[in-house]
Amino acid sequence: MSDRIIPVRAPLASTHIYEIDFTVCTLVRSEKSYARLLESFSTRGFTAENSEFLMLDNVRDNRFDGYSGLRAAALQARGRYILFTHDNIELTEDGHARLREILADLTMLDPGWMVAGNSGIEHGADWRALPLRYIGDPHGEQRDISRPTRVISLDENFLILRRDLMVFPSIDLQGFHLYATDLCLQAELAGGRSYIIPFMLRHHSGGRVDEVFDASRAAFSEKYAIQLRSRILTTPCSVVPLGGLATVRVTTNHWMDRLRRKLGVRDPKS
Amino acid sequence: MSDRIIPVRAPLASTHIYEIDFTVCTLVRSEKSYARLLESFSTRGFTAENSEFLMLDNVRDNRFDGYSGLRAAALQARGRYILFTHDNIELTEDGHARLREILADLTMLDPGWMVAGNSGIEHGADWRALPLRYIGDPHGEQRDISRPTRVISLDENFLILRRDLMVFPSIDLQGFHLYATDLCLQAELAGGRSYIIPFMLRHHSGGRVDEVFDASRAAFSEKYAIQLRSRILTTPCSVVPLGGLATVRVTTNHWMDRLRRKLGVRDPKS
Numbered sequence: 274m275s276d277r278i279i280p281v282r283a284p285l286a287s288t289h290i291y292e293i294d295f296t297v298c299t300l301v302r303s304e305k306s307y308a309r310l311l312e313s314f315s316t317r318g319f320t321a322e323n324s325e326f327l328m329l330d331n332v333r334d335n336r337f338d339g340y341s342g343l344r345a346a347a348l349q350a351r352g353r354y355i356l357f358t359h360d361n362i363e364l365t366e367d368g369h370a371r372l373r374e375i376l377a378d379l380t381m382l383d384p385g386w387m388v389a390g391n392s393g394i395e396h397g398a399d400w401r402a403l404p405l406r407y408i409g410d411p412h413g414e415q416r417d418i419s420r421p422t423r424v425i426s427l428d429e430n431f432l433i434l435r436r437d438l439m440v441f442p443s444i445d446l447q448g449f450h451l452y453a454t455d456l457c458l459q460a461e462l463a464g465g466r467s468y469i470i471p472f473m474l475r476h477h478s479g480g481r482v483d484e485v486f487d488a489s490r491a492a493f494s495e496k497y498a499i500q501l502r503s504r505i506l507t508t509p510c511s512v513v514p515l516g517g518l519a520t521v522r523v524t525t526n527h528w529m530d531r532l533r534r535k536l537g538v539r540d541p542k543s
Numbered sequence: 544m545s546d547r548i549i550p551v552r553a554p555l556a557s558t559h560i561y562e563i564d565f566t567v568c569t570l571v572r573s574e575k576s577y578a579r580l581l582e583s584f585s586t587r588g589f590t591a592e593n594s595e596f597l598m599l600d601n602v603r604d605n606r607f608d609g610y611s612g613l614r615a616a617a618l619q620a621r622g623r624y625i626l627f628t629h630d631n632i633e634l635t636e637d638g639h640a641r642l643r644e645i646l647a648d649l650t651m652l653d654p655g656w657m658v659a660g661n662s663g664i665e666h667g668a669d670w671r672a673l674p675l676r677y678i679g680d681p682h683g684e685q686r687d688i689s690r691p692t693r694v695i696s697l698d699e700n701f702l703i704l705r706r707d708l709m710v711f712p713s714i715d716l717q718g719f720h721l722y723a724t725d726l727c728l729q730a731e732l733a734g735g736r737s738y739i740i741p742f743m744l745r746h747h748s749g750g751r752v753d754e755v756f757d758a759s760r761a762a763f764s765e766k767y768a769i770q771l772r773s774r775i776l777t778t779p780c781s782v783v784p785l786g787g788l789a790t791v792r793v794t795t796n797h798w799m800d801r802l803r804r805k806l807g808v809r810d811p812k813s
Contacts, residue, residue: 277591278581278598281568281607281616290618298551311548321547328548337551346551348560348706385714394777401806404779426778436618444655444708445734454778458785462732462770464715480780494783500732501771501786507664508696508724509674510750513764515728516771516786536671 291436294373295319296352298327299360300342300449306360306477317368324369325351339429339452340442350436357432361477365409375470376433379421386421387440387465388456389433391472393424404428409475421468425461427453430476438465445496450489458497561706564643565589566622568597569630570612570719576630576747587638594639595621609699609722610712620706627702631747635679645740646703649691656691657710657735658726659703661742663694674698679745691738695731697723700746708735715766720759728767 282290297314301307311326327346329337337345343357354376379386392406405422406415408430432453434440440460442452457467503516512533552560567584571577581596597616599607607615613627624646649656662676675692676685678700702723704710710730712722727737773786782803 278596279619281597281599281619326548327551329551344707349549349551392779394779400775400777400782401803402777426776428779437614438714439711441709441733443734451778459733463711463729464713490781490783494785497785501773503771505670506696507670507672508721509662509664509698511760512670513760515764515767533671
């Protein structure tokens, strides 16, 4: 049997664990836009040696949405990073070398980053905040930052995920709205953080909020109203108060454990 | 460029997306125990054609813990399912065919299952509940269920994850305690569910709660006290009340959007 054992390599110790740098994974509605994206990536250093291009084909109908698409693509991804993008972005100045450099910097700055993008609400800002942006679009070009800056939510046009600290969108949400916000929130719940980075590209769309958006937001809010509730979680050998209840943790842990013993629950300590 | 595009396959539509059925990934402290595990898997139908064995080598020192180990192993996994196990389990009656069958049944029962195991607290039970168990160990053999049963937490000895609906442990927790509970909670936050299944094996340990456990539980509780808080989340083009605050969602969404417009925030609708 011993010849069949594969030792697991520690991700941080081995850089050669990844065959290539980038898996560029795109939700494709327009083949023409996608051709422009591919051409611009090809021109700016994303070669077959360092990158692969996964197409989430929505040309005829929506087979993949923002929530399901990333999970499907990740099963086939070979890169160190997954770029999850809209089809209407175009690289106009920065390329492969610059992106590698920024992401190495970001990892030095915060080894626990999980999601990066180019437009989002700064961490710690209040609800009136405008997004920080490092992007060109029909409204013009904005360079609000000069180094990676922590955010609590991101725009969907261009997202970067790490395969060694992977995070996925929720499976109980659908559509094309708020999946980047969901990714940032899932990353936070897993103990990670999100950033916008100074990597310039052009997004051939000014953004749009339609009626579908209100329904997406309601679903999002309803989902997390349930899932972020305070609760007393019972594990096979203990109770753990979660959420606001954790503030009374010290007392509850003790009397609950005592009560459980009194009620005859098998105590793994004994 | 077009010859370099790889179409993403929909996971549900293609069964041949996975090279093998199972990636058996084990935290190995004792080589002797691991040899017994491997022998018992080999005897019961887990062959090189349908399975691979990934070793998280902790024999000399703890290079991987319960939280980091699964992420490291997943980068190398090729199976449809990942079995994440302790080294001191042994298959004694059920094998490869039975496990495939149970997991197919479970997927029919609940397409959104994310984590399975053999001992855990039933969903909906109150905090006094004993774990449901389908396992043999030094305390004897228990067969509390006859079909997959939903749980809110699981024991760590034997866990099953799906690569198409993958969920990972938190990166801000460490050690060998509560990582199955963390996986169940992360699955729930992502919209998934956890189950115990009637797959018999022997766990050569009666379970143990040491002083380290109290520190692990405190860290767990403190982490989620912050991360499960109610909050108003600002996205690049909206505000979303989360947690308890979502109950006042209908009103807040409207007045906050109006206030934001008044304050000059660019409205993507216009």
